[in-house]
Amino acid sequence: MFDTAIAGSLPKPAWLAQTETLWPQWRAEGAALQQAKLDATLLWIKAQEDAGLSVIGDGEMSRQHFVHGFLERVDGIDFEHKVEMGIRADRYKAMVPQVVSRLALKGRVHEAEARFLRAHTTRRIKFTLPGPMTIVDTVADRHYGDRKAMAFAFAELLNQEALALRADGVDIVQFDEPAFNVYMDDAADWGVQALERAARGLTCTTAVHICYGYGIQANIDWKKTLGDEWRQYERVFPALAASSIDQVSLECIHSHVPPDLMALLKGKDVMVGVIDVASERVETPDEVADTIGRALQFVPRERLIACTNCGLAPMNRAVAEAKLRALGAGAALARTRYAA
Numbered sequence: 215m216f217d218t219a220i221a222g223s224l225p226k227p228a229w230l231a232q233t234e235t236l237w238p239q240w241r242a243e244g245a246a247l248q249q250a251k252l253d254a255t256l257l258w259i260k261a262q263e264d265a266g267l268s269v270i271g272d273g274e275m276s277r278q279h280f281v282h283g284f285l286e287r288v289d290g291i292d293f294e295h296k297v298e299m300g301i302r303a304d305r306y307k308a309m310v311p312q313v314v315s316r317l318a319l320k321g322r323v324h325e326a327e328a329r330f331l332r333a334h335t336t337r338r339i340k341f342t343l344p345g346p347m348t349i350v351d352t353v354a355d356r357h358y359g360d361r362k363a364m365a366f367a368f369a370e371l372l373n374q375e376a377l378a379l380r381a382d383g384v385d386i387v388q389f390d391e392p393a394f395n396v397y398m399d400d401a402a403d404w405g406v407q408a409l410e411r412a413a414r415g416l417t418c419t420t421a422v423h424i425c426y427g428y429g430i431q432a433n434i435d436w437k438k439t440l441g442d443e444w445r446q447y448e449r450v451f452p453a454l455a456a457s458s459i460d461q462v463s464l465e466c467i468h469s470h471v472p473p474d475l476m477a478l479l480k481g482k483d484v485m486v487g488v489i490d491v492a493s494e495r496v497e498t499p500d501e502v503a504d505t506i507g508r509a510l511q512f513v514p515r516e517r518l519i520a521c522t523n524c525g526l527a528p529m530n531r532a533v534a535e536a537k538l539r540a541l542g543a544g545a546a547l548a549r550t551r552y553a554a
């Protein structure tokens with residue numbers, strides 16, 4: 215009862231990259247960088263296990279950013295000439311690479327870190343990939359001229375990598391789709407279809423993470439404009455409930471998401487956000503258990519996975535470690551409290 219998992223990313227140690235920033239510069243290069251990435255991965259595997267988490271991730275130590283880590287291994291993308299683009303409906307500006315010709319994978323994307331993760335924990339492992347719609351919203355298009363067509367092109371490439379990750383021993387492949395909370399009509403119209411294309415043929419568990427973004431200022435400011443009730447999930451959850459995807463995540467603690475929206479995910483495992491990524495204050499196990507209790511009104515206990523609201527990449531490392539421990543301890547408390 216109550217699996218525990220992180221959404222995906224964790225802070226990079228100061229010796230690996232710049233800290234507390236979203237697109238950090240690496241501290242090393244070449245073989246030294248590759249080794250440092252795996253060393254950091256090992257450190258976070260241990261921290262997740264020590265915190266008692268049942269599903270372990272690589273913390274995304276090997277990628278500079280959750281979207282661009284994938285794009286770096288795709289042919290047809292010009293990384294030399296990045297352009298500034300407003301992303302997530304212009305919520306913030308980012309320097310993004312450009313799609314300049316037909317897309318194809320250069321080879322495997324995450325083989326090294328997936329196999330490393332598999333080799334260093336006996337617990338179930340989850341591996342994250344950016345979702346097709348979110349990729350399309352984080353790259354400049356100079357070739358396809360149509361967001362949906364480009365999303366399906368990326369979905370094919372994601373599918374190739376996802377099938378290979380399964381063969382590497384990954385138990386859960388998760389696609390990250392924060393864009394679903396921004397372009398709700400497109401998400402319900404074709405975003406979920408593109409997601410299913412990316413997950414086609416996977417024999418492992420499939421998941422989608424949808425959130426209100428990292429705890430950065432632009433997102434905190436955006437959330438202030440969303441009113442007292444955040445109903446974005448209401449538009450896309452019915453489409454996801456009808457889809458082949460097994461697990462769906464949502465923000466819960468300290469959000470304005472009405473908890474009853476979880477009832478729209480009938481038949482799905484629900485990753486409930488019980489750890490706030492926009493606050494440095496560490497939750498108590500009691501608060502985590504309380505949040506799980508609220509979600510239990512709408513999610514069957516065997517389908518509830520305690521999770522973080524989003525990735526912890528831009529956070530302070532010590533705070534993130536403490537939040538992992540709160541997640542593990544809170545879920546343990548909930549198992550006792552809600553056992554009957």
Ligand code: ZN
Nearest residue numbers: 425427524525
């Ligand atoms: Zn997120």
